[in-house]
Amino acid sequence: MKLFIATLSTETNTFCTMPTAMSGFEEYFLRHGTATQDPPNLMTEALHIWRARAEDLGWEVVESLAAIAEPAGLTTRACYDALSGEILADLAACGGADIILLQLHGAMVAEHIEDCEGDILARVRAQCPQATIGVSLDLHCHLTEKMLDASDLAILFKEYPHDDAGPCAVALFDLAHKAHQGLISPRMAMYDTRMVNLYLTKTGAMQDFVSDMTALEAQPGVLSVSLSHGFPWADVADVGARMLVVTDGNQALAEGLAQQMGQRFFDLRNAVTTRYVPITEALTAIDQTAGLSVLADMGDNSGGGAPGDATHLLSAMLDRGMTNFASGIIWDPGVVRICQDAGIGSQLVIRLGGKTGVVSGTPLDVAAKVMNICVGMGQHLGEGEEPLGTLVWLRLANDIDLLVNDLRVQVYHPEAFEQVGIRLSEKSAVAVKSLFHFYGPFSQISNHIVQVASPGGTQPEFRNIQLKKRRVPFWPAVDQPFDEEPAACLT
Incomplete structure (x- = not known):
């Protein structure tokens, strides 16, 4: 055989x-x-x-x-x-x-x-x-x-x-x-x-x-x-x-x-789908929460084909004056290279994220200290381990920690942060670029998880997605798709 x-x-x-x-x-x-x-x-x-x-x-x-x-x-x-x-x-x-x-x-x-x-x-x-x-x-x-x-x-x-x-x-x-x-x-x-x-x-x-x-x-x-x-x-x-x-x-x-x-x-369509919360509402909600809050930056999930360098959620958190939070993983190979050249302990002013296209938002100019650089690390997805590329831990003022890398990958597990030295147990919030794969491991460290309807390449407004090749009507674009006739074939 x-x-x-x-x-x-x-x-x-x-x-x-x-x-x-x-x-x-x-x-x-x-x-x-x-x-x-x-x-x-x-x-x-x-x-x-x-x-x-x-x-x-x-x-x-x-x-x-x-x-x-x-x-x-x-x-x-x-x-x-x-x-x-x-x-x-x-x-x-x-x-x-x-x-x-x-x-x-x-x-x-x-x-x-x-x-x-x-x-x-x-x-x-x-x-x-x-x-x-x-x-x-x-x-x-x-x-x-x-x-x-x-x-x-x-x-x-x-x-x-x-x-x-x-x-x-x-x-x-x-x-x-x-x-x-x-x-x-x-x-x-x-x-x-x-x-x-x-x-x-x-x-x-x-x-x-x-x-x-x-x-x-x-x-x-x-x-x-x-x-x-x-x-x-x-x-x-x-x-x-x-x-x-x-x-x-x-x-x-x-x-x-x-x-x-x-x-x-x-x-069961309404019961099996999740409500995705706009950024402002999400940040207001976690203001009222003790302990670690987890924010899923859904619109910029590289696991769904988004670039991974969008700044929309991070920018809103900074503009709001939030402190003591973590955010990642931000895909920015240029920043990784600069930090590697400068070395651990360096103080830098860098232009972070927002580089791939309009869906990524505006780059952020931040003053940061290079806290750690790790090469060849991985994170678990179930029993398997997925690569992380080169990870850089940047610390901004007010105990804000950012995780940046040079390999497009979504966050699966808290160990992506923990293994470089970021202690999530000491944070008030962590924003993860992911849709759902993070959910199981992060639910073990927080009982307050918010799915954020952030802008980006994987924004979750499915009603508005332009699916021109699908000939059969679908929910939620229409309320009762079985009552409508399929569209003519597109050529």
């Missing part, structure tokens, strides 16, 4: 003007068949699990590319062709495989291909028509018919923040093994909920919905139930939340359950 494994992962914000090129993969994570020799991260954890389980069964394992880039704009043609071509070339070189398992993201868009994952899966299927093909996807994927047509099995992360990549990989391996043995006959169906938004799975109605999906998998004939949340900052035809159900040989059951759960999710 031969198993072929690979991962290719980035999430494309089509409104972002920064292209995703090969340098983005080289800076973040790029391995040519050797990813399982490194510690696992979110998108390589599956490769580690699949290799270990296959080798325990005495299978031959062919490990191909593992390429991960922080989200940005369209992937360049040359980059996508090179990376996808490497996977296909490796598959051809090994003579094909009995089972092919891919960890993809699901929201990668190239200059010339809107559905990159569908394209990869279709090419793999054409090359190995008899293989059992399984794909694990980030729940922020654009689930498409092309993906399902080209694969035997598709399973999505259920949790946001994503702390279930490991269980997802185990489930996909086991189902693919059974399918290849002929013990099961997977049938897949999806249902468009006509919703475009973000959904935190750790509390309230959304947590209950995830629990119900898991419980449904225990019913006879049901193999897997997933919800594709979609990635809202992508102007593509298939953007939006979709239910996916996999059954054993029963297409009607898959279609019925997908529709049933999808309609139920739509009915």
Whole structure:
């Protein structure tokens, strides 16, 4: 038995003007068949699990590319062709495989291909028509018919923040093994909920919905139930939340359950979405709060394709006269270089952030002391560790600490601050450039978390996002999308 494994992962914000090129993969994570020799991260954890389980069964394992880039704009043609071509070339070189398992993201868009994952899966299927093909996807994927047509099995992360990549990989391996043995006959169906938004799975109605999906998998004939949340900052035809159900040989059951759960999710639309608070309201709210307050700078989340150098929230905090707070991670390679040249202990006047474009706001001119510089650090996202690049701790007057780096990455964990020396337990507030991935670890140190509707490349006003390629109406752009007819195809 031969198993072929690979991962290719980035999430494309089509409104972002920064292209995703090969340098983005080289800076973040790029391995040519050797990813399982490194510690696992979110998108390589599956490769580690699949290799270990296959080798325990005495299978031959062919490990191909593992390429991960922080989200940005369209992937360049040359980059996508090179990376996808490497996977296909490796598959051809090994003579094909009995089972092919891919960890993809699901929201990668190239200059010339809107559905990159569908394209990869279709090419793999054409090359190995008899293989059992399984794909694990980030729940922020654009689930498409092309993906399902080209694969035997598709399973999505259920949790946001994503702390279930490991269980997802185990489930996909086991189902693919059974399918290849002929013990099961997977049938897949999806249902468009006509919703475009973000959904935190750790509390309230959304947590209950995830629990119900898991419980449904225990019913006879049901193999897997997933919800594709979609990635809202992508102007593509298939953007939006979709239910996916996999059954054993029963297409009607898959279609019925997908529709049933999808309609139920739509009915819960107000309960499963979070209220995002304007900056002024958020800062007023934390004035009344004792202990550490956590402010999510949602509009400038590099994990959604924003630059990571926006100054809107930080500027408002400074203008308000706030003291004793921390903020980060601000992406500013130029400032990092200046601080490295000056050295720890230096007193500098620097122009910080606001450099990438209009969505980043105005640069801030600040007097700061370089408190620390750390190279090669990481932060945990679930069990995996993600890179942080070079970190610089800057201290302004009034005990204001800023965390700056040279690698675009969102905040996942308090250790991003703590390991350079910033003691969050001593702060009144911390502003983190993140959407939801920070939530679990930060909720362990604060019970007051505010999701701030800050301006930027990932601003959360989903009602106003210009999705011109989606032909089917969606909520919240319209109140009752199922009552309206799809728009004509755009050419």
